[in-house]
Amino acid sequence: MEDVERVKAEALQIMGVFQVLPRIVVFDLDYTLWPFYCECRSKRDTPSLFPHARGILHALKHERIDVAIASKSPTPDIATTFLDKLSIRSMFVAEEIFYSWTHKTDHFQKIHSRTGVPYNSMLFFDDDNNNIQGVSKIGVTSILVKNGVNLGAFRNGLTKFSQNRNASKNKQKRPK
Numbered sequence: 001m002e003d004v005e006r007v008k009a010e011a012l013q014i015m016g017v018f019q020v021l022p023r024i025v026v027f028d029l030d031y032t033l034w035p036f037y038c039e040c041r042s043k044r045d046t047p048s049l050f051p052h053a054r055g056i057l058h059a060l061k062h063e064r065i066d067v068a069i070a071s072k073s074p075t076p077d078i079a080t081t082f083l084d085k086l087s088i089r090s091m092f093v094a095e096e097i098f099y100s101w102t103h104k105t106d107h108f109q110k111i112h113s114r115t116g117v118p119y120n121s122m123l124f125f126d127d128d129n130n131n132i133q134g135v136s137k138i139g140v141t142s143i144l145v146k147n148g149v150n151l152g153a154f155r156n157g158l159t160k161f162s163q164n165r166n167a168s169k170n171k172q173k174r175p176k
Contacts, residue, residue, distance in 0.1 A: 031145075039078070104126070105138055
């Protein structure tokens with residue numbers, strides 16, 4: 001638990017640097033929050049998270065920033081079982097776990113409908129570049145992770161989110 005508290009403290013420190021934070025942070029599951037594919041596991045298995053994931057989730061909740069899941073897992077029953085086993089399921093305001101041919105745009109439409117949060121107020125982490133590209137097109141700041149979500153990816157995501165928000169504000173202020 002000591003490591004979770006250390007990561008949480010670092011994540012809070014990172015968030016403290018930014019004037020604008022997302023209203024919701026959305027995570028993929030497989031190879032983003034945890035280091036495996038659900039469909040390759042059994043409900044009887046004991047899952048684990050990437051080392052920084054739990055601390056980052058706790059930091060977001062501490063700052064009252066909502067968190068959600070957007071996963072194309074073909075085995076949502078295993079995914080939800082693992083979220084329960086990891087004692088993190090209650091942290092998420094939306095769990096969109098279903099297979100889709102879209103690049104998660106259906107998932108984000110459901111998250112938007114459920115939460116009312118505009119796409120430009122969302123930050124998304126995923127390990128699949130196709131999902132990153134597709135979701136970016138609807139206005140969500142999207143970050144590709146290589147080895148799961150970690151403090152470096154988190155900082156990068158908040159930086160890009162801040163830049164995107166500033167760029168959209170500047171576009172609105174320009175006279176035509």
